[in-house]
Amino acid sequence: MLKRKVAVLVSGGGTNLQALIDRQQAGEIPHGQLTVVISDNPQAYALQRGEKAGLAVAAIPRRQMTPEQFEAELQAILEKYCIEVIVLAGFLSILSADFVRKWPERIINIHPSLIPSFCGKGFYGLRVHQAALDYGVKVTGATVHYVNEIPDGGKILLQKAVAVLPGDTPETLQKRVMEEAEWQLLPQGVEMVCANLSANRTV
Numbered sequence: 001m002l003k004r005k006v007a008v009l010v011s012g013g014g015t016n017l018q019a020l021i022d023r024q025q026a027g028e029i030p031h032g033q034l035t036v037v038i039s040d041n042p043q044a045y046a047l048q049r050g051e052k053a054g055l056a057v058a059a060i061p062r063r064q065m066t067p068e069q070f071e072a073e074l075q076a077i078l079e080k081y082c083i084e085v086i087v088l089a090g091f092l093s094i095l096s097a098d099f100v101r102k103w104p105e106r107i108i109n110i111h112p113s114l115i116p117s118f119c120g121k122g123f124y125g126l127r128v129h130q131a132a133l134d135y136g137v138k139v140t141g142a143t144v145h146y147v148n149e150i151p152d153g154g155k156i157l158l159q160k161a162v163a164v165l166p167g168d169t170p171e172t173l174q175k176r177v178m179e180e181a182e183w184q185l186l187p188q189g190v191e192m193v194c195a196n197l198s199a200n201r202t203v
């Protein structure tokens with residue numbers, strides 16, 4: 001079966017990357033092939049996870065370059081590895097509209113809330129969970145969506161709800177959302193996008 005080459009873009013710990021690696025090793029992403037892990041932060045632990053799994057890894061130190069240079073390097077790495085699908089898995093840089101338009105329905109992101117709640121510019125990491133707790137919602141969750149030029153604004157592919165429990169802190173809620181939703185949804189989303197590409201194309 002033809003496998004679509006997948007790049008995973010990361011900035012930090014990489015537990016979502018680990019979920020992808022584990023699910024691929026379990027045979028649950030038959031239409032995709034994790035190929036390269038790219039970080040905008042050379043210190044990201046996610047790079048070590050990628051190496052350990054035998055994937056190619058690359059760091060592009062974003063802070064030392066302009067956004068244009070960063071995206072040019074990113075595009076060059078994606079082309080070098082013949083990438084067809086890009087997964088943002090805890091990737092903190094915002095990609096420009098120009099870049100995103102080059103990859104229509106080829107970039108997906110995992111966001112730790114039920115979009116359209118608690119999303120968009122400034123909602124990342126623990127801030128998302130703090131906002132959910134401040135609002136007092138009883139249910140939150142995670143969303144896998146296509147990336148377009150609006151932050152967290154692309155078409156929704158998958159969502160899963162997670163209960164907010166009395167006494168939750170942003171940290172406990174983050175952990176529950178990861179365990180109960182993110183680590184399941186992201187591998188499913190990658191398989192869905194890769195399988196769709198295979199179904200719609202004669203190659």
Ligand code: GRF
Pocket residue numbers: 011012013014015016017046089090091110111112125178182
């Ligand atoms: C996750 O909560 C993800 O939804 C968000 O950033 C976090 C990344 O965690 N976009 P990790 O690096 O995958 O552990």
